Amino acid sequence: MNVNARTSSERIETLSRAANPALFEAAIDPQLLTVLMLANLMSPTLWQLRDKVLARAHAKYPNEDHLRQAHITLEMLAYVNQHFTHNYPMNTAQKVGVAELSDIRQRLGAAGVDDALDLIRQHFHHRDEQGLLTPALDIFPVLEQGNFPIFNYSTIDGLRAMRRLLGHKKHKPMGVTICADEATLTATLANILHGISFADIFLLATPAHYTTFLRKDGERFWCNGKPEFFDKHTWDKTCAAPGSTGPQAAFAARLPFLDRLISPLGTLRISTGESSIPKPALDRFLDESRAFFGCTLDLLKQAVDSGITFQTPSIDASDLRALDRLSGADHARQVISDLAKAQPMSVFDQALYCIRDLDVPYPGAYLAAALHGTKLRGAAARVASWADACAVVDTIAGSEPVLGARDRLALPDEVLLFQTGDDVDKGLLLFSLLLASAALDETEKASAQLRITDHATYCTFQGQTIDLRTLSPVVTPTGRDRLILTQASLNT
Structure with missing residues (x-):
């Protein structure tokens, strides 16, 4: 950390x-x-x-x-x-x-990734020697192809x-x-x-x-x-x-x-x-x-x-003792939020991002996590226009929030995997598709914006703003802002 x-x-x-x-x-x-x-x-x-x-x-x-x-x-x-x-x-x-393991090494550093891989190989070789390496556990064919199963911890x-x-x-x-x-x-x-x-x-x-x-x-x-x-x-x-x-x-x-x-x-x-x-x-x-x-x-x-x-x-x-007297989720959020304010970048601060709280000081972290997504990058490779990006979002049939509430933000890979998302979830998907596309103009990307208000989500690109509830153009977004993302959010 x-x-x-x-x-x-x-x-x-x-x-x-x-x-x-x-x-x-x-x-x-x-x-x-x-x-x-x-x-x-x-x-x-x-x-x-x-x-x-x-x-x-x-x-x-x-x-x-x-x-x-x-x-x-x-x-x-x-x-x-x-x-x-x-x-x-x-x-x-x-x-x-x-x-792809090469992608993981590039992003996280080869030394740490390879140390973990050595321990993983030891573990599964041991299971093989014990006769316990069932087909459901045998990751070696995937490793030989230079890949690794996507194990997200949730x-x-x-x-x-x-x-x-x-x-x-x-x-x-x-x-x-x-x-x-x-x-x-x-x-x-x-x-x-x-x-x-x-x-x-x-x-x-x-x-x-x-x-x-x-x-x-x-x-x-x-x-x-x-x-x-x-x-x-x-x-x-x-x-x-x-x-x-x-x-x-x-x-x-x-x-x-x-x-x-x-x-x-x-x-x-x-x-x-x-x-x-x-x-x-x-x-x-x-x-x-x-x-x-x-x-x-x-x-x-x-x-x-x-x-x-x-x-x-x-x-x-002493901070842990405050966690041993919690009465519910709201109380936990208040205690952890107070500890996070006093200790920026601590595990308390990071927990607010892990729960995907909309009200965080550095929402660019969500955009960075989104752009790392394997499924997002695969979908973005097929996006050559604003209409293409909207079409990808339009294929997501479900409208329920991935994480069960509108004040929790799902990542694009989750929306693509589960084929559902509310306006907030689909908004981050659309915005990420635009930024991840290699075919779109970099100057236009720099002026793009995702805006999440207390009742709607809006994405602006090439001078046009759409409402993610309907994928229809709007003239004036309304509502109190909860979160705003631009490409510059990745560095601020």
């Missing part, structure tokens, strides 16, 4: 990654997982899900408060397991698409939008996830359901797989993605099962190449021994994980024995 971005373009690029965190972005900057957790807290959908889990727990233990509280995290993990569908790599490649509203890819399935799940989504979703639900402090949430991870470790009042849980989760009793039972060779082997069978430990407080990169997690918090985790797993995990022990270099924490622990 570049919290002290030196130039406007660096700041926009950092915020654009927060607006659309994906596998390689998060591999390079693991604190994007914290950004996703914070963004989830601001979603009404998360709080509605919390209420459903609480209702389920009350129905199961109607007159037994102590049992309900003791089992609520397991109830939550079971609910997520039952109501969300996991998307495997080749399913993702088929449904969402692939991106807020809960993005996970719900993914349901559209399931067609007319009779019993649709609440959302479609990959392991990083499951880690951030279960972490934030644990916070608002069971009062598990953000300071007590840790992700044990590698770029190929994310897992969640939670603790509260002596209780500990490990969620190894869907469908496997453990409390202390079920973990000990697993390690004592016939054929088991102990806790270290049981852990390594699930996460053989543990590479990082991620907390809202910071990240420990195990290979380098560099930690922005403060020493007291890291020591506490080591004690808690040893008590849960029954051993000090080998790779963590090697890192500690080699010596940890402690860096400046990513976040102040």
Whole structure:
């Protein structure tokens, strides 16, 4: 995370990654997982899900408060397991698409991308050696073509939008996830359901797989993605099962190449021994994980024995305490917005872009994220005129907002993927198509404008303004401005 971005373009690029965190972005900057957790807290959908889990727990233990509280995290993990569908790599490649690795390297830097690729290859080679590399997991044919499945990490509203890819399935799940989504979703639900402090949430991870470790009042849980989760009793039972060779082997069978430990407080990169997690918090985790797993995990022990270099924490622990007393999505938005104002470019600030809030100081981050889109660039290659761009937008049959509300902005790739969008979503698509087209005049692009008001969206190009609700020309846009984008927004 570049919290002290030196130039406007660096700041926009950092915020654009927060607006659309994906596998390689998060591999390079693991604190994007914290950004996703914070963004989830601001979603009404998360709080509605919390209420459903609480209702389920009350129905199961109607007159037994102590049992309900003791089992609520397991109830939550079971609910997520039952109501969300996991998307495997080749399913993702088929449904969402692939991106060229050369393009990813150019945008994010070859060193960080290749480091992540090495870890991913190790993970899948290991699965192959164990006889566990099913066709749905076999990414090697895609890699050999110089491509990689598009793994975007999403807020809960993005996970719900993914349901559209399931067609007319009779019993649709609440959302479609990959392991990083499951880690951030279960972490934030644990916070608002069971009062598990953000300071007590840790992700044990590698770029190929994310897992969640939670603790509260002596209780500990490990969620190894869907469908496997453990409390202390079920973990000990697993390690004592016939054929088991102990806790270290049981852990390594699930996460053989543990590479990082991620907390809202910071990240420990195990290979380098560099930690922005403060020493007291890291020591506490080591004690808690040893008590849960029954051993000090080998790779963590090697890192500690080699010596940890402690860096400046990513976040102040006192700020996390404000997140442990939230009453709902609006309260979360207010608390996070206040912290963002006091700490520009922090994870709090980035969370507002991750939730796709219209009222942000640097909306050019959304335009930058839009122009990175693989589907957007493919569509723009066929745009040679204003009419061509409008025609692409006109093919989007759906009118529902991708993220469920008009004050949340969907990216063009999402509109093209899900074939829906309200005037706000379609407005960014149209404007991005114009700027991404190689056939259109650069001077005209410089004078183009996207204007989102409190009730309509307008795009101006070649001296003409259209209303995105109807794709019809208008003379005078009306309404209070919420967001204005021009090409210059990419650098300011």
